């Protein structure tokens with residue numbers, strides 16, 4: 001599905017990603033965990049086309065898509081749910097969703113709209129309300145829903161649980177698991193490694209712009225360094241586990 | 242004379258003001274559209290009005306096109322000029338800041354004025370009113386059909402824009418771009434295309450304003466600045482970026498001007514209009530209808 | 542830094558574009574005039590006109606007529622066997638630009654300067670010429686330009702004479718209530734002051750006094766107020782297209798008072814723009830616009846008809862009063878050079894003593910007391926009939 005080779009990227013002279021390589025298989029959910037400032041958002045933004053990489057290659061299937069603009073990446077089936085939701089705040093929930101289907105505006109999109117309302121029923125109730133007035137959880141659902149409206153084959157999610165109550169975060173992760181069953185591949189960035197590693201098939205750990213560890217979720221969860229750094233267990237606790 | 246005469250005068254001032262203000266409002270809408278798309282104030286906006294008037298007269302008098310066709314030619318060609326301006330002067334700027342871009346639009350206004358001088362010279366462009374000379378008696382006032390046409394053009398433009406921005410996907414994408422450019426790009430909207438569309442739309446509306454006003458005000462190559470100034474005042478008065486507010490503010494500005502000329506002194510009419518504008522901005526810095534709740538920040 | 546660079550770059554583009562436009566528009570009279578007189582030691586005369594900018598409709602025909610006159614005189618062998626070179630500068634009706642232009646002309650050692658086109662610029666440069674001792678023949682109307690000055694003359698009819706002619710007519714027709722309208726620029730304000738000052742002398746009552754910006758597009762408010770004051774006559778004083786707009790607005794409102802305009806109305810494009818609404822309007826002007834209506838014994842007729850024909854054939858444009866003012870100014874200088882020496886003092890002295898000079902503006906009689914040379918009979922009362930300027934039948 002997605003193959004990233006030796007990707008270097010950043011902002012002007014600041015290099016935030018230093019030769020990252022990773023892949024996502026079709027239908028797979030892969031998570032990327034790392035501390036604040038380790039380069040997670042930079043990676044997703046680069047993959048979505050918002051930032052042009054300095055070096056390295058990105059492939060979707062057999063096609064190279066390294067320097068495509070975000071507009072073209074959406075048409076290639078890659079949708080990003082950005083950090084902080086980035087909704088069109090003064091516009092209605094429905095308009096936000098309709099704009100999510102911008103690349104498919106010439107085919108009908110009412111079917112997709114119903115599917116999204118099926119995944120997040122609360123959005124149907126709020127369809128006429130300005131997006132900016134939704135609660136945090138609703139906003140996150142709308143952000144995911146908007147990305148789904150383009151019918152992506154690869155969904156990039158940047159910290160969907162950020163700022164949400166644990167209950168709501170769990171609901172959202174449950175929905176993501178449903179999505180995975182419908183064959184959408186996902187690359188999920190999370191601070192909340194518990195949630196992420198439970199939902200994902202595999203994971204990568206990123207530190208200061210470099211992948212330092214990779215493996216299936218099970219092995220990462222039992223890795224002592226991961227436990228200490230990201231699962232919030234003390235040194236002793238991790239040693240004992 | 243007596244009482245009746247006075248009310249008739251009042252009506253005359255009001256209606257003259259509405260017609261005058263309708264032009265300001267249309268120019269203000271042009272400012273708003275580009276402001277919403279890019280966050281910049283396009284100081285060449287008045288030049289689009291001038292070009293619209295010039296091209297209409299040229300197409301009608303020189304090419305002998307019927308009025309409607311001449312207006313269409315003006316609107317389309319000036320919209321294309323707007324696109325060219327965006328492509329050639331705005332887009333190539335590598336590190337755009339609001340200030341650089343505004344300065345580019347000032348330079349653009351010089352270029353348009355110079356070009357109009359080259360093409361049409363210094364002579365006055367004028368044409369017959371679209372619907373004849375005879376004035377219409379309305380509520381005790383006498384007003385030309387062209388003045389009424391100007392007002393209706395504004396109303397049609399305002400409703401057409403409301404529909405465009407509220408109900409069409411192109412209009413919604415333009416708004417989306419102004420609310421959140423990154424998010425708009427992420428759903429596949431080409432922000433550059435939207436900016437270009439904004440320039441086309443704004444230039445086209447400016448040209449339409451120029452076309453309907455030219456039988457009333459005539460047009461010279463250096464008339465753009467005056468339209469730009471009054472239109473900008475109306476845009477700020479209503480709250481930059483807010484189109485329905487521009488309609489109200491433009492008409493209010495026209496009425497204030499006309500009433501001050503009528504009841505106070507024509508010496509001070511512009512000063513009074515400016516004074517009211519400053520007063521409003523002092524009390525409400527975002528303009529009469531500027532909203533603070535859904536404040537948007539446009540980066541470019 | 543980048544911002545500074547792109548700013549400079551843009552300003553350069555804008556500058557080139559406007560200069561390009563200006564150069565094209567003025568038809569490069571300077572270059573051609575020079576080419577025509579390549580022979581050595583020409584007589585250098587300066588000219589400053591508002592060829593581009595807000596008063597271009599004054600300066601452009603002035604520059605045209607000057608170019609035509611230089612070609613003519615050089616074709617006839619110049620003056621005293623020397624070619625004539627007129628160095629034409631464009632001041633865009635800007636006073637600073639005008640002063641700079643005169644400064645450059647003085648450095649070129651010109652023997653005399655014609656222009657500037659506007660009163661403001663003429664007032665700005667007159668002291669320079671006075672100090673330097675170089676004759677200046679202005680093409681602007683304001684009488685004050687020449688007052689108390691030794692080296693400064695002017696050719697257009699005086700604006701106070703225009704006011705007097707209008708008031709003479711108003712009084713003669715038994716009208717007593719006058720409404721004034723004027724633009725807020727220098728021309729309008731000057732006219733307004735004269736109109737106000739002279740009304741009491743004629744026993745006229747000013748019942749309304751309204752102004753507008755020269756770029757305004759609608760004067761119905763002012764006219765509504767005037768209409769309510771029920772004047773017998775309205776005098777509108779401006780040089781902008783506002784002259785035509787006022788007429789249209791007055792027609793729209795059904796204003797019945799007789800409308801007078803200043804001599805600035807003597808321009809065919811404003812007449813055409815006003816259409817039907819211009820019929821019957823009265824204004825005093827030089828005789829050039831109604832040349833063919835003049836009786837054959839009028840001393841100016843031959844000159845006016847001849848000059849109009851030549852000008853219109855060469856430029857494929859209507860003759861204008863302002864071209865006439867420049868013609869008079871330059872012709873005075875030419876004559877002075879021919880009859881005396883092409884020397885600053887000689888030219889000044891010659892013009893100051895010149896009596897009976899038949900020009901386009903009238904028959905000029907200069908004297909040390911009067912550097913305008915014209916009386917109010919140099920003006921003709923004109924009106925508009927069937928879309929044409931014509932003399933007002935008595």
Ligand SMILES: Nc1ncnc2c1ncn2[C@@H]1O[C@H](COP(=O)(O)OP(=O)(O)OP(=O)(O)O)[C@@H](O)[C@H]1O
Nearest residue numbers: 011014016034035036037038039040041042043191
């Ligand atoms: N727009 C920017 N300009 C310059 N540097 C930036 C910019 N955005 C991020 N950075 C820097 O790039 C590095 C990686 O940032 P990034 O946002 O990718 O981290 P992150 O892993 O997403 O962190 P968080 O978990 O806090 O979201 C950081 O050092 C950050 O300061």
Ligand SMILES: [Mg+2]
Nearest residue numbers: 040041042083
């Ligand atoms: Mg991040």
